[in-house]
Amino acid sequence: MNRRNFNNGALGLTLGAFAARQVNAQDTPAKAPAPSPSKARTFVLVHGAWYGGWCWKKVAEKLRAAGHYVSTPTCPGVGEAKHLLSKDITLTTHITSIVNHIQYEGLSDVILVGSGFSGLIISGVADRIPQKLRTLVYLDALVVPNGVSAFDAQPAEITRKRLDQVAREGNGIAIPPPPLSTYDIVMEKDKAWVGSLLTPHPVGPYQEKFYLKNPIGNGVPRIYVDCVAHSFAPLAKLKKDIRAQPGWIWRELDARHDPMVTEPHLLDEFLQSI
Numbered sequence: 001m002n003r004r005n006f007n008n009g010a011l012g013l014t015l016g017a018f019a020a021r022q023v024n025a026q027d028t029p030a031k032a033p034a035p036s037p038s039k040a041r042t043f044v045l046v047h048g049a050w051y052g053g054w055c056w057k058k059v060a061e062k063l064r065a066a067g068h069y070v071s072t073p074t075c076p077g078v079g080e081a082k083h084l085l086s087k088d089i090t091l092t093t094h095i096t097s098i099v100n101h102i103q104y105e106g107l108s109d110v111i112l113v114g115s116g117f118s119g120l121i122i123s124g125v126a127d128r129i130p131q132k133l134r135t136l137v138y139l140d141a142l143v144v145p146n147g148v149s150a151f152d153a154q155p156a157e158i159t160r161k162r163l164d165q166v167a168r169e170g171n172g173i174a175i176p177p178p179p180l181s182t183y184d185i186v187m188e189k190d191k192a193w194v195g196s197l198l199t200p201h202p203v204g205p206y207q208e209k210f211y212l213k214n215p216i217g218n219g220v221p222r223i224y225v226d227c228v229a230h231s232f233a234p235l236a237k238l239k240k241d242i243r244a245q246p247g248w249i250w251r252e253l254d255a256r257h258d259p260m261v262t263e264p265h266l267l268d269e270f271l272q273s274i
Helices: 008-020 053-065 079-084 091-104 116-128 156-169 188-197 233-243 264-272
Strands: 042-046 069-071 110-115 133-139 222-227 248-253
Touching (some): 042 091, 053 069, 053 079, 053 188, 053 264, 110 116
Parallel strands (some): 042 069, 042 110, 133 222, 222 248
């Protein structure tokens, strides 16, 4: 399907029907039949700060079981790529890593999902290779205007705290993970899982100014998913600004900031509705 001719109205109706339904995240839904080849989708799921591709494990398994192709790349310096951590890693590094992943895997018609910080990454990917993408999904994600860094966009007190942590605990190159309590994870097994795999995040991607050559999305339909079950302070003002901008399909999910961990059934159903 030609993404330039994508019917935003039809997509909005489909997702609107999903949003209107009552879903209990604790319920285990019946196994859905595998989609026909014509309905199978290609998903690339990009993690947020301090995470790696591992965080998508629950959702990726569900999407694959339903017949979709799913890839969960990890950006340099975190997760299983933590050995690559260095002062030279920037936002451009992370954008390039996802661009290269899509190109070298030979992927097309991609539903590109970015969680948290990786909202900047998927915007950068769309700026470079829009022809490879079907839809952008900003999952409780960061969106900033040109010329602004992630640090610039955050509340000043949060930025000051993180820079202090970089100097004191991160050897000048990395932001230590926040306390696990800030993730609003309820299940003890999930706390143990996430807590064992969080890694410091390179500071460079937060410091580099964000620039696009084209309007955000670069013609690719873009959905913003506001996770409303838990207020994530660094994004509160940004969400108000984003919602006032034209061109967004806005949806709310009754989930916490990281639903791939805390509400995987709900996120899986949402993604399959796209």
